[in-house]
Amino acid sequence: MKIDIPVSQPYRVDIAPGLLDDLGRYVSSGTAALVVTEEHVAPLLLERACRALRDAGVRAVPAILPAGEETKSLAQYAALLHKLAEAGLTRADTVVALGGGVIGDLAGFAAATWLRGIRLVQVPTTLLAMVDSSVGGKTAIDLPEGKNLVGAFHQPAAVVCDPQLLDTLPPAILRDGCAEALKTAVLFDPDLFSHLAARGTDFDRMTVLPRCIACKRDAVCADEFDRGARQLLNLGHTAGHAIETLSGYRIAHGHAVAIGLAIMARAFCRDAAEIEAALIKLGLPTRTEFSPEQLAQAALADKKRAGERITLVIPRAIGDCVLREVPVDTLADIFERGM
Ligand SMILES: NC(=O)c1ccc[n+]([C@@H]2O[C@H](COP(=O)([O-])OP(=O)(O)OC[C@H]3O[C@@H](n4cnc5c(N)ncnc54)[C@H](O)[C@@H]3O)[C@@H](O)[C@H]2O)c1
Numbered sequence: 001m002k003i004d005i006p007v008s009q010p011y012r013v014d015i016a017p018g019l020l021d022d023l024g025r026y027v028s029s030g031t032a033a034l035v036v037t038e039e040h041v042a043p044l045l046l047e048r049a050c051r052a053l054r055d056a057g058v059r060a061v062p063a064i065l066p067a068g069e070e071t072k073s074l075a076q077y078a079a080l081l082h083k084l085a086e087a088g089l090t091r092a093d094t095v096v097a098l099g100g101g102v103i104g105d106l107a108g109f110a111a112a113t114w115l116r117g118i119r120l121v122q123v124p125t126t127l128l129a130m131v132d133s134s135v136g137g138k139t140a141i142d143l144p145e146g147k148n149l150v151g152a153f154h155q156p157a158a159v160v161c162d163p164q165l166l167d168t169l170p171p172a173i174l175r176d177g178c179a180e181a182l183k184t185a186v187l188f189d190p191d192l193f194s195h196l197a198a199r200g201t202d203f204d205r206m207t208v209l210p211r212c213i214a215c216k217r218d219a220v221c222a223d224e225f226d227r228g229a230r231q232l233l234n235l236g237h238t239a240g241h242a243i244e245t246l247s248g249y250r251i252a253h254g255h256a257v258a259i260g261l262a263i264m265a266r267a268f269c270r271d272a273a274e275i276e277a278a279l280i281k282l283g284l285p286t287r288t289e290f291s292p293e294q295l296a297q298a299a300l301a302d303k304k305r306a307g308e309r310i311t312l313v314i315p316r317a318i319g320d321c322v323l324r325e326v327p328v329d330t331l332a333d334i335f336e337r338g339m
């Protein structure tokens with residue numbers, strides 16, 4: 001299955017079981033590729049990925065980083081730039097991001113900035129990366145002060161989505177991806193919501209992956225640079241990113257988004273009970289130990305803030321979400337309503 005993403009630099013998401021072995025099709029023969037991955041994914045997939053590239057005449061150079069959100073840091077970004085320099089990557093060459101959202105965001109940011117931008121191929125290996133982070137061109141690293149505070153828009157040249165890679169995913173990591181899939185469903189797709197609410201983590205991959213990617217395509221194509229409608233994709237993220245930051249990135253992105261979604265649903269949504277039930281069915285949390293005041297303070301680092309006002313994503317009902325600008329000093333009360 002192929003999904004075209006007609007942004008300023010159009011590309012395609014290819015979805016097929018076993019597609020990793022065809023990775024060589026996405027990089028030109030005679031060029032080089034830095035295959036960026038991390039210590040959990042490397043033993044599972046790195047050799048296969050490099051073999052597929054070498055069989056296609058590509059000089060594949062592996063770069064293995066530590067696993068986990070801490071890797072989206074200035075220090076690992078700098079280390080990756082040095083690896084790009086050592087590997088001698090030129091503007092004819094490619095960065096391959098082989099991993100979940102952490103590797104996709106970090107390797108994507110390195111590809112966006114090395115030589116002011118070189119080719120990037122996303123090979124998502126988590127559900128979250130398949131349904132959300134590998135598509136749309138947001139790349140970033142975190143600071144201790146907040147999530148994704150440094151980054152760039154850099155669309156991939158291709159997304160190589162092999163659903164078989166999900167077979168080795170630990171259940172908690174699968175649930176992270178379910179949170180973003182459910183977010184997408186609440187935003188745009190009531191049928192997808194019903195599917196996830198009924199099936200939980202036993203969802204049908206070839207239903208959920210294409211539907212989420214198609215929804216993301218539409219939001220990204222409407223507003224590639226995140227100035228308006230694309231901000232809807234931030235549903236649950238104002239509180240979610242605050243929870244991640246306050247926890248020192250101990251709480252994973254998907255879990256934090258699940259809590260953020262539940263807070264906004266309880267505060268605003270006539271379908272709040274259904275959304276909370278679906279989150280619970282998916283094995284996701286819906287409450288936080290942090291106070292509304294702590295969340296509001298941490299949310300001041302949100303990119304949807306402009307001076308003393310911040311744009312929130314308000315879920316009025318499943319399939320009916322809107323952007324609303326509010327004064328930042330009302331945030332704690334809003335979160336309180338959803339606790
Ligand atoms: N750019 C975007 O649009 C966007 C969208 C959503 C989330 N994100 C970012 O994505 C990140 C979260 O991504 P994530 O949930 O994929 O986390 P992750 O990349 O840390 O992966 C989660 C865990 O799964 C392991 N793993 C990965 N693939 C595996 C596989 N096939 N088998 C077994 N284990 C595997 C990893 O080693 C890691 O321990 C956050 O930093 C978030 O901010 C970005």
Ligand SMILES: O=C(O)C(=O)C[C@@H](O)[C@H](O)[C@H](O)COP(=O)(O)O
Nearest residue numbers: 132136138147148230233234237303
């Ligand atoms: O692609 C988008 O746009 C999103 O907002 C998707 C989110 O799931 C993702 O977590 C994104 O990285 C958040 O972006 P940010 O701009 O709030 O850092």
Ligand SMILES: [Zn+2]
Nearest residue numbers: 180237253257
């Ligand atoms: Zn997200």
